[in-house]
Amino acid sequence: MQTRCTWCANSFEKYVRYHDEEWGVPVHDDKKHFEFLVLESAQAGLSWATILKKREGYRKAFADFDVKVVAEYGPGMVEDLLQDASIIRNRLKIEATINNAKRFIEVQKEFKTFDNYIWQFVGGKPIINQWKTMKEVPVTTKESDQLSKDLKKRGFKFVGSTTMYAHMQAIGLVNDHTVDCFRYDELKNQYL
Numbered sequence: 282m283q284t285r286c287t288w289c290a291n292s293f294e295k296y297v298r299y300h301d302e303e304w305g306v307p308v309h310d311d312k313k314h315f316e317f318l319v320l321e322s323a324q325a326g327l328s329w330a331t332i333l334k335k336r337e338g339y340r341k342a343f344a345d346f347d348v349k350v351v352a353e354y355g356p357g358m359v360e361d362l363l364q365d366a367s368i369i370r371n372r373l374k375i376e377a378t379i380n381n382a383k384r385f386i387e388v389q390k391e392f393k394t395f396d397n398y399i400w401q402f403v404g405g406k407p408i409i410n411q412w413k414t415m416k417e418v419p420v421t422t423k424e425s426d427q428l429s430k431d432l433k434k435r436g437f438k439f440v441g442s443t444t445m446y447a448h449m450q451a452i453g454l455v456n457d458h459t460v461d462c463f464r465y466d467e468l469k470n471q472y473l
Contacts, residue, residue: 283463287415296330305468307407307453311395314452315385316346319378321448322439323369329447331369338367343378348389352382377438384436400454402428408455409469418457421446 289300308314319339324332332339342365344350354362362368362375385395392398400406402424412418425446432440450457458465 284461286462314395315348342368348382354379403454
């Protein structure tokens with residue numbers, strides 16, 4: 282039996298699969314960056330399990346995470362989404378997603394890709410931590426503070442440092458699998 286990070290132990294299958302296949306894997310695709318930004322922003326104040334269970338709802342509600350389509354959503358679409366039980370029906374989060382789509386496109390124009398922009402906060406390669414337990418893992422770092430501050434300056438919403446650190450973990454800017462987790466070495470070896 283494989284050892285995993287304790288946060289996904291004894292959890293539902295989709296959660297374990299997310300840990301095993303996605304969490305901490307370096308993302309370099311802008312569509313995937315936008316997807317995780319939408320999901321992490323929606324998570325603010327909630328559990329990741331709640332968001333993961335609604336991921337397909339978000340995929341449908343937000344045009345398969347097509348940033349250009351989402352950026353064009355207007356007030357009528359916001360009202361429709363507030364009736365959609367397959368997502369978190371929070372007006373501020375829905376409006377933030379549309380706003381963030383517009384800001385995301387601005388970043389793409391400035392940096393050619395969102396990927397170029399976000400990876401600069403870790404010097405272009407993942408930070409490989411060596412945590413023995415999940416209790417050691419911080420909720421923010423100087424890098425997440427800098428990313429959060431810069432995103433806010435650019436007009437993004439729901440991008441506090443804690444949310445951005447979770448985002449950095451999800452998209453592989455940091456490897457925060459515990460050292461005893463089977464994914465730790467698998468991912469670490471990809472960086473070498």
